[in-house]
Every structure is written in structure tokens, then in C-alpha cells.
Amino acid sequence: MWFGLIGAIILIAYGVVATWQSANFGRVYAAYGGVFIVMALLWAWKVDGFKPDNYDIIGAAIALIGVCIIIYAPRTT
Numbered sequence: 001m002w003f004g005l006i007g008a009i010i011l012i013a014y015g016v017v018a019t020w021q022s023a024n025f026g027r028v029y030a031a032y033g034g035v036f037i038v039m040a041l042l043w044a045w046k047v048d049g050f051k052p053d054n055y056d057i058i059g060a061a062i063a064l065i066g067v068c069i070i071i072y073a074p075r076t077t
Helices: 002-018 025-046 054-072
Strands: none
Touching: 002 025, 025 054
8 A cells, every 4th residue: 555655646746847847848748758658668678578569669760750850840939
């Protein structure tokens, strides 16, 4: 029970701290999502023994391309 309570508090704190970003929060959070996809696949591969197939790799690459577009696209504002 204590692990669940501590985990819930950490998860809530993680969500709150993410909103304190000084940069455009929507872009930062979207870019984080793309990186999270790749890291989740790497974790599953190295820790859980899950072997990503070609579609997993293609999807992760598309997510990283999206991250690059979000971060590096020129803004006219």
C-alpha cells in the first residue's frame, strides 16, 4: 500500500512540475512524448526482452521526425 501511495504522489508531482516549463509548454510536452515513445521501446527491449520489429522502429523514427519538426521548425511569430 505504501509503494502505491508514494508512487501516486511522485506521479502527481511529475505532472505538476512539467507545467512549470518556461518554454511553450505544448511544444515541450509534444516533443517529450516522441522521446518517451523511443525510450519505452528501448526499455522494453533491454529490460523486458521484447524485440522491436520493423514497424516499431518505423513508428519510433516517425515520432522522432515529429519531435525534430516541433523543435526546429522556423517560427514566423
